[in-house]
Amino acid sequence: MIAEYLTTRFGLPEWLACGGVALVQCLILLGIMMFAAALFTWMERKVAGRIQDRLGPTRVGGRFGWLQSVADGVKLLAKEDLIPGEADGLLFRLAPYVSFCAAFCVYLALPFSNGWVAQHLNVGVFFIVAIAGLEVFGVILGGYSSASKWSLYGAMREAAQVVSYEVPLGLCVVIPVMVAGTLDLVAIGNMQRGWGVNWLVFHNPFLFITFFIYALCTLASTNRAPFDLAEAESELVAGFLTEYSGFRWSVFFMAEYGSMYAMSGLGAILFLGGWHGPIPLAEMLGLSYANHAVLGWLGDLLGAGNFLCKAFLGVAAMMWLRWTLPRLRIDQVMTTCLKYCVPLAAAMFVGTMLWTYALPGGLLPRSTPLGAVAEAPPWTAPRAARGERP
Amino acid sequence: MEVGLILDKLKQRFGERILGADLEAADPSIEIAPAALAEVARILRDDPPLRFDYLHCITGVDYVQPDAKKAKSFPWEVHFELLYHLSSMAHRHRLVLRIKLPRWQGGVEGQLPEVPTVSHLWRTADWHEREVFDLSGVRFAGHPDLRRILCPEDWQGHPLRKDYKTAEEYHGIRTR
Amino acid sequence: MPVERVDPELVEFDVRTDEMLINMGPQHPSTHGVLRLVLRTDGEVVSSAAPHIGYLHRCAEKIGENVSPRQWIPYTDRMDYLAGMNMNLGWAMTVEKLMDLEVSEKTRHLRVIVCELNRIASHLVAAGTYGLDLGSFTPFLYCFREREKILNLFEAVCGARLTYSYIAPGGLIADLPPGWLEACERCLGELQAVVPELHAMLTSNEIFIRRTAGVGVLSPEMAIDYGCSGPVLRGSGVKWDLRRDGQPPVARMYEDYRFEVIAQVDGSYPRDQEYPPVPPEAVVGDCWHRFYVRMLEVVQSIGLVRQAIEHYRRSAGPVSEPIKITQKLPRGEAYLETEAPKGQMGFLVVGDGTAIPWRVRARSSCFCNLSVLTEISRGCLLADIPAILGSLDIVLGEIDR
Numbered sequence A: 001m002i003a004e005y006l007t008t009r010f011g012l013p014e015w016l017a018c019g020g021v022a023l024v025q026c027l028i029l030l031g032i033m034m035f036a037a038a039l040f041t042w043m044e045r046k047v048a049g050r051i052q053d054r055l056g057p058t059r060v061g062g063r064f065g066w067l068q069s070v071a072d073g074v075k076l077l078a079k080e081d082l083i084p085g086e087a088d089g090l091l092f093r094l095a096p097y098v099s100f101c102a103a104f105c106v107y108l109a110l111p112f113s114n115g116w117v118a119q120h121l122n123v124g125v126f127f128i129v130a131i132a133g134l135e136v137f138g139v140i141l142g143g144y145s146s147a148s149k150w151s152l153y154g155a156m157r158e159a160a161q162v163v164s165y166e167v168p169l170g171l172c173v174v175i176p177v178m179v180a181g182t183l184d185l186v187a188i189g190n191m192q193r194g195w196g197v198n199w200l201v202f203h204n205p206f207l208f209i210t211f212f213i214y215a216l217c218t219l220a221s222t223n224r225a226p227f228d229l230a231e232a233e234s235e236l237v238a239g240f241l242t243e244y245s246g247f248r249w250s251v252f253f254m255a256e257y258g259s260m261y262a263m264s265g266l267g268a269i270l271f272l273g274g275w276h277g278p279i280p281l282a283e284m285l286g287l288s289y290a291n292h293a294v295l296g297w298l299g300d301l302l303g304a305g306n307f308l309c310k311a312f313l314g315v316a317a318m319m320w321l322r323w324t325l326p327r328l329r330i331d332q333v334m335t336t337c338l339k340y341c342v343p344l345a346a347a348m349f350v351g352t353m354l355w356t357y358a359l360p361g362g363l364l365p366r367s368t369p370l371g372a373v374a375e376a377p378p379w380t381a382p383r384a385a386r387g388e389r390p
Numbered sequence B: 001m002e003v004g005l006i007l008d009k010l011k012q013r014f015g016e017r018i019l020g021a022d023l024e025a026a027d028p029s030i031e032i033a034p035a036a037l038a039e040v041a042r043i044l045r046d047d048p049p050l051r052f053d054y055l056h057c058i059t060g061v062d063y064v065q066p067d068a069k070k071a072k073s074f075p076w077e078v079h080f081e082l083l084y085h086l087s088s089m090a091h092r093h094r095l096v097l098r099i100k101l102p103r104w105q106g107g108v109e110g111q112l113p114e115v116p117t118v119s120h121l122w123r124t125a126d127w128h129e130r131e132v133f134d135l136s137g138v139r140f141a142g143h144p145d146l147r148r149i150l151c152p153e154d155w156q157g158h159p160l161r162k163d164y165k166t167a168e169e170y171h172g173i174r175t176r
Numbered sequence C: 001m002p003v004e005r006v007d008p009e010l011v012e013f014d015v016r017t018d019e020m021l022i023n024m025g026p027q028h029p030s031t032h033g034v035l036r037l038v039l040r041t042d043g044e045v046v047s048s049a050a051p052h053i054g055y056l057h058r059c060a061e062k063i064g065e066n067v068s069p070r071q072w073i074p075y076t077d078r079m080d081y082l083a084g085m086n087m088n089l090g091w092a093m094t095v096e097k098l099m100d101l102e103v104s105e106k107t108r109h110l111r112v113i114v115c116e117l118n119r120i121a122s123h124l125v126a127a128g129t130y131g132l133d134l135g136s137f138t139p140f141l142y143c144f145r146e147r148e149k150i151l152n153l154f155e156a157v158c159g160a161r162l163t164y165s166y167i168a169p170g171g172l173i174a175d176l177p178p179g180w181l182e183a184c185e186r187c188l189g190e191l192q193a194v195v196p197e198l199h200a201m202l203t204s205n206e207i208f209i210r211r212t213a214g215v216g217v218l219s220p221e222m223a224i225d226y227g228c229s230g231p232v233l234r235g236s237g238v239k240w241d242l243r244r245d246g247q248p249p250v251a252r253m254y255e256d257y258r259f260e261v262i263a264q265v266d267g268s269y270p271r272d273q274e275y276p277p278v279p280p281e282a283v284v285g286d287c288w289h290r291f292y293v294r295m296l297e298v299v300q301s302i303g304l305v306r307q308a309i310e311h312y313r314r315s316a317g318p319v320s321e322p323i324k325i326t327q328k329l330p331r332g333e334a335y336l337e338t339e340a341p342k343g344q345m346g347f348l349v350v351g352d353g354t355a356i357p358w359r360v361r362a363r364s365s366c367f368c369n370l371s372v373l374t375e376i377s378r379g380c381l382l383a384d385i386p387a388i389l390g391s392l393d394i395v396l397g398e399i400d401r
Helices: A002-010 A014-051 A068-078 A089-108 A124-132 A135-145 A149-180 A185-190 A205-221 A246-271 A293-322 A330-358 B003-017 B034-046 B124-136 C060-064 C069-077 C084-099 C105-133 C138-158 C180-203 C206-212 C220-225 C231-235 C248-253 C287-314 C365-371 C384-392 C396-400
Strands: B018-022 B029-032 B054-063 B079-087 B094-101 B114-116 B139-141 C019-024 C036-042 C045-052 C332-340 C343-351 C359-363
Touching: A014 A068, A014 A089, A014 A246, A014 A293, A068 A246, A089 A124, A089 A135, A089 A246, A124 A149, A124 A185, A124 A246, A135 A149, A135 A246, A149 A185, A149 A205, A149 A246, A149 A330, A149 C019, A185 A246, A205 A246, A205 A293, A205 A330, A246 A293, B003 B018, B003 B029, B003 B034, B029 B034, B034 B094, B034 B114, B054 B124, B054 C332, B054 C343, B054 C359, B079 C332, B079 C343, B124 B139, B124 C365, C036 C384, C045 C384, C060 C069, C060 C359, C069 C084, C084 C105, C084 C248, C084 C332, C084 C343, C105 C138, C105 C180, C105 C248, C105 C287, C105 C384, C138 C180, C180 C287, C206 C287, C206 C384, C220 C231, C231 C287, C231 C343, C231 C384, C248 C332, C287 C384, C332 C359, C343 C365, C365 C384, C365 C396
Parallel strands: B029 B094, B114 B139
Antiparallel strands: B018 B029, B054 B079, B079 B094, C019 C036, C036 C045, C332 C343, C343 C359
């Protein structure tokens, strides 16, 4: 939309306008991701500290040590850049960025609020699941090229684990998609408008269970405890990260936190109403495009806050689990996936299918939206829907 | 079972090869001939009234005074001794087996004295014999894997021998 | 391609990949110090694990031949540095046995107090680091928080937090400072409240059970054959505790104390305390049971300290003075094992009539406990190695001496 505006008003060539807009969007998203990673590193320390009956960082940047992440970042940048002599230099250097790019690309298609998305794809869900799965390549490359047996172990574990968990994860994602009837994340989010009972997680009992399977698979595919086998510090020293230090290590780290947040956000959209809160505040207050563009924008802002909070809570739950549970063993991880998650997700798939056939409205009576139904502003529709060249 | 009774039992069976006993000490001990060790140990472990199922420790004690000035007042004759501390969980009795060896096999300096292994009877002995070999310098015949255990593999000498002299350097590192 | 079976020790697998030799340690997070394990692995399966020790060898026995028994006390501290009191006790009692010394009643009970407190501290470290080995970080800090309290008590007694040198042959270097017993009782109360927390986070945690139950099973026969002792032996269901079954000096020390030896006999543990149920997956002698025995011993030791405090209050007179540094030792030898937290710690002393022992020997419990690792880890998974090693609860300072 802005690109069109730039082209028509200032007569910029289309490629320049589109490129410029894309650059700005990327920078904004990069900022969000970096900020999220920094926030979560700090939060992880604070959460871990509180769980373990200690304070966590307290000194850097005043009372709560909120500048700890910045201090860490400076420290990591100042570290010696080490590449093992035996390592495959090119792949070793490349690996962190592969992971990072994969984690980052997820944000391109992730809507933060009604229509607030860098690239509105009508196959958003598909795109995100596909791209998120690429992160494992960075890990495998890193583990392989480090020329360390521990790294190789970490990489092989990651490969086995993530690839297997893609299957139940994909199934879990398909189920809400089936109910919603679209792969468009904005549309899926918007169909959960209204009171909290409209959230897909409450649509039917099968979806409710699916949500927990999804949460489990997310833990496994983002490599978080109790599934953090790839870097299992008590077994594999640091797994695929053993030989990494300094900046490259921190890039891996940002990728991990970035994808945690992204997967948590995806879950929020698919199951927990996305940017719609449990109480339709925006509609109650009349914050919709039907009334005024600014009000509509405010409503979206509220929605974005909502979405960020949900995704944030998801990450907090991941941290809570990490600092509570022991780690599983590789065979137990695979058993959980193949013997429990996959059949269960498949059963939920069939169940939901039957349910939507029998009771299309869902288990609980859907609350009707209060006030005027706020349609998304027209420019947020996918390009294809607008009859444009995608 | 009292150590005295154990001694009688062993004497009946092994006769001359039981060399002596010290029943008055805090830890009563029986001295046996080195060559008879494996057989005596097997009886001690397997004979139902004895059942010494637990080997606590194997110790090598070097009895020599390398310092010529102090050698005059040295209270023991020059020899090497192995002590096996045994006990039975079933019968709750204890025993010390004592074996006297020459300090060097055939009196030739550098030739380690030799005794039969008991590592096939008590698996404890596996590592303990390696330790005694490493630190005190006794060769255990028939041990499956007699390597140094605490010192590096290429270490020279056996540090718990009284006449042990630390090498000047180890791989270019000064040791003193 | 048919694979020829070269080594009968190898475990047969359905799928065979290239074998890999991999060094776990001496610098590895979960080898509890400078232990090196050479693992032969086939994928994730470990076909053999060979421990290589000696990286922390400090010639303690050789030093012992050059200093008097009082002077060797600090070196015993540095053996099992997590249970310095128990190490002091072992050596002190061995020398007392050689010299035929008796200590006063008050000394005896005070020794029980500090040794049992140190046992609790050592088991807390074992439990915490075991959580760490299994990837659960939080219990570690809970355990260390509690251990700090015990270390504070020790600091008040002898001024040191790790290497105490408090118990010396013939007695103790000092009596308790005023108000110490009350502080100790408070600490015990707090400790008792934490144990259920640890049970919830570890013992009865589902993942914990799955990681440890049925892993590294050590049969009672094998445990005795390898000379295992302490919780490793009792975890295999052998009712053997030197505090009850030891040589007269050790058994006499615990003469009028009520306690049950903690081992599963006939399918149940002694019912003198509350404890979580044994999960059906657990087999006697596996990692879970070894851990469980330690956790129960923490509660047992709390009880023993309480009893000892009562005894101590009742007994009159001063605590015994330790022997002088120049005290001459009689000719002869004495060997004594005491029940240290990690197992039976034995000392041998050979006296030649001078103040300096002719020969000193330390029989380490962890040395024997570790030697069983190769046997019980055959054919396990890579992740089981830290689990098994952690359940043996070794301290390299004691193994290498």
